[in-house]
Structure formats: C-alpha cells, structure tokens
Amino acid sequence: MKYLLSLSLLFFSFNFSAQCKGIAKECKKNLGDGYMPTGQSSNTELVPGKKYQFVATFYSGQNYRIFACSDSSLGDLQLTIRNTRRQLFYDNHGDGSTLFDFKVSSTQQLIITLRAPENKAINEDLNTDETTGCVAALVGYRN
Numbered sequence: 489m490k491y492l493l494s495l496s497l498l499f500f501s502f503n504f505s506a507q508c509k510g511i512a513k514e515c516k517k518n519l520g521d522g523y524m525p526t527g528q529s530s531n532t533e534l535v536p537g538k539k540y541q542f543v544a545t546f547y548s549g550q551n552y553r554i555f556a557c558s559d560s561s562l563g564d565l566q567l568t569i570r571n572t573r574r575q576l577f578y579d580n581h582g583d584g585s586t587l588f589d590f591k592v593s594s595t596q597q598l599i600i601t602l603r604a605p606e607n608k609a610i611n612e613d614l615n616t617d618e619t620t621g622c623v624a625a626l627v628g629y630r631n
Contacts, residue, residue, distance in 0.1 A: 508533055508622035515557040515624045523553050523628030531624035539603040544627050546592045551630045556586040556602055559621030566603040571596060600625050
C-alpha cells in the first residue's frame with residue numbers, strides 16, 4: 489500500500505511539474521521577435537499571496553526582456569526586479585504589465601520576484617487555499 493501511495497505521489501508531482509514547464513513553453517512564444525532565451529528562465533507552482541524568487545546574471549551592454557506569465561487562476565502577477573543590495577530596479581505594482589525591457593550599464597546579478605495576488609479565485613465557490621497555479625519568468629536578450 490505504501491508503495492502505491494508513493495508511486496501516485498511521484499506521478500502527481502511529475503505531472504504538475506510538466507504542467508508548469510508547459511506554461512513556460514507557452515510563454516516563450518510571447519517573448520517577442522528578436523529576443524533569444526538566455527537559459528536563465530524559471531518556472532514553479534504558486535498559491536495566492538506567495539512569492540517566488542530567482543537570481544539571474546545580466547551582462548553589460550546587452551538588451552534584455554523579462555516576460556512573466558501565469559495560470560489565469562492566479563490573477564495578475566506582481567513582477568519586481570532588484571539588485572543584490574535589494575534596491576528596486578522595476579516594479580509593475582501588479583497592474584497586469586508583465587513585460588520589461590532594459591539594458592544594464594555593468595554586469596550584475598538581479599533578483600527577479602513573482603508574487604501571486606492574495607485571494608484570487610475565478611468563482612466564489614472555490615476555496616482560495618486550494619487554488620494553485622504555475623508561474624514562469626522568461627529572460628531573453630537581443631544583440
């Protein structure tokens with residue numbers, strides 16, 4: 489019985505992981521013409537009110553685009569970008585704009601944060617504690 493339970497949990501987690509990779513693949517289509525993925529993109533599962541952070545390296549003189557997307561069940565993501573000293577570089581304030589183009593003057597690491605809004609459910613019958621969704625942040629560059 490334990491073996492069956494372990495196997496089903498493994499299958500479920502693999503299936504959800506594949507689903508989150510699917511959203512990243514779908515978002516990649518919207519990265520934009522002329523932008524190539526850097527390989528520093530990331531995706532994960534989130535619940536309302538929680539955040540996900542990752543660090544990416546950006547090189548001097550390059551034009552970059554960060555594009556964030558999520559399952560519709562989560563609502564509008566808040567996208568923030570900070571340097572390693574936690575100084576704010578960009579914040580969309582959760583206004584639905586999840587695309588940011590920029591160029592850095594010196595090579596540096598930036599902290600990219602995606603936050604799902606609190607208590608976002610498609611219909612009032614859904615329990616927001618059980619609502620989960622996938623988020624992805626794609627980093628692209630253009631010469």
